[in-house]
Amino acid sequence: MNTGKNRQFRLASRPVGDITPNNFEYREEPIPSPSDGEVLVRNIYLSLDPTNRIWMSDRPQYMPPVAIGQVMRGGGIGVVEESKHPNFHPGDLVSGLLGWQDYALALGNTGNGISKLPSPLPCPLTAFVGPLGATGITAYCGFLDIGQPQAGETVVVSAAAGAVGSVVGQIAKIKNCRVVGITSSDEKCRWLLEELGFDDAINYKTANLETALAQSCPDGIDIYFDNVGGAILDAVLTKINLHARIPLCGLISAYNATEPVPGPYNYSQILMQRAKIQGFIILDYLPRFPEAMQELGQWLNQGKIKYKLEIVEGLENAPSAILKLFDGNKIGKLAVKVADEPV
Ligand SMILES: NC(=O)c1ccc[n+]([C@@H]2O[C@H](COP(=O)([O-])OP(=O)(O)OC[C@H]3O[C@@H](n4cnc5c(N)ncnc54)[C@H](OP(=O)(O)O)[C@@H]3O)[C@@H](O)[C@H]2O)c1
Structure with a gap:
């Protein structure tokens, strides 16, 4: 819906501990006009990612932190409304760091650049938020x-x-x-076992993790894909095999x-098992994005990869949804x- 204004959430303060909605400031700005080389994008889906929490902090990180007062950085998918860049035209679907706002001004090629999605789309647009988006890649x-699975x-x-x-599983x-x-x-x-075909699944809130891992992994663990660190990493380290890989x-x-968070207690197992972490x-893999999207897309269309999205309606709900x-x-x-997606 074109409201005639650009609703935005800007970073108001850096969280101490958990994010709170007060860390964001709501603003309404005029819809910007593109200058030469720029593209005006209307945002459709805003991706909420754990890395948003990293960007909100000023700890050392892999991109500059979001500055206080800056529009909150966020990945997204949108549609080109107006273009002053030769490679983009109104109606093109694009992805990029579009931010927590209705409209983004993007550069066509560098900096806060955008990439065109394939046309016609080979699958629903939501797949580009999920397995064909940054998290799937x-x-x-x-x-x-890094895992080098055999x-x-x-x-x-x-x-x-x-x-x-x-997607890893x-x-x-x-x-x-x-x-x-x-x-x-x-x-x-249940979702992992019944719909995604995992061999086993452990509820770490209720299980003794070391005992459950011993039961679920009778031959030890060759690859641990670590999304969380902390106590779960520590438990997994007790079961890794010789030459295990840990992306x-x-x-x-x-x-x-x-x-400050202490390192893993069982760090010695990296040495004992000659493991690689x-x-x-x-971003290190940008040149491989096309290959990844193509293969993931094939698996998706073959039904080998399934996905679920939790879509929260309305930009106004982003500050609470991220929790x-x-x-x-x-x-x-x-x-x-x-x-709404364009029809
Ligand atoms: N290196 C990269 O380039 C890159 C790119 C994308 C994402 N990531 C990282 O990959 C991880 C997963 O990202 P995602 O986008 O797929 O997020 P996600 O898994 O969709 O959502 C985050 C999940 O983390 C788990 N979690 C939250 N707090 C936790 C805690 N204290 N201890 C253990 N688990 C906790 C929760 O799952 P449960 O219900 O299972 O607890 C939650 O659903 C994140 O650490 C993210 O920063 C890295």
Whole structure:
């Protein structure tokens, strides 16, 4: 809906501990006009991601923090409304760091650039928020490149019912691995087992994790795709095999920490098992995005990858919706619907 104004959420203060809606300031600005080389995009879906919490802080990180007073940074999908760039035309669907607002001014190629989605779309637009978006590509690149899965190996993934974890587990099944997911509720465990084809799922809120891992992984753990760090990483380290690989994707258990977080107690197992732990940021893999999207798209169309989106209606609800990433109160990929999809 064109309201004639550009609703925005700007960063008002840096969170101390959990994010609160007061960390954002609501503003209404005029809809901007593109200058030469720029494109005006109307946002449709705003992706809510754990990294938003990192960007809100001023701790050392992989991109500049969002400045106080700046429009909150966020990935999204939108439609071009007006273009002064030769490669973009009104009606084009694009993705990029569009921000927490109705309208974004984007550069066509560099800086806060946008990328065109394929036309015609090979699948529903929502797939580009989910498995064909940044989180699916993160799963694909981190798991395949650092995990180096071999058929028959045992793979464990944490935050397994989330955007990245659910895709990691399904790719691991495609690669003929045994897959065990760790997540926070029986409902999420059922989704992993009954719909996504995981071999086992552990509710870390109710199980003794070390005991449950020993039962679920009788041959030990060859790959641990770490989305959370903390106590879950520590428990997994007690079960890793010789030459295990640990793609370190995220540390969400520490993002709201107000005190320094100690390293894993069982760190010695990295040495004893000659394991490899490697952090990565999806931006490292930009050249592989087309390959990842193509293969993920094929798996999606073959029904080998399934996904669930938790879509919160309305930009106005973004500041409260983001809390769902940290209280675990959602299944699959979290996003906000800012405007209707074009017909
Ligand atoms: N390296 C990269 O380039 C890259 C790219 C994308 C994402 N990531 C990272 O990957 C991880 C997953 O991201 P996502 O987008 O897929 O998010 P997500 O899994 O869809 O949502 C976050 C999930 O984290 C779990 N969680 C929250 N607080 C936790 C805690 N204290 N301890 C354990 N688990 C907790 C919850 O799942 P449960 O219900 O299972 O607890 C929650 O649903 C995050 O750490 C994120 O920062 C990294």
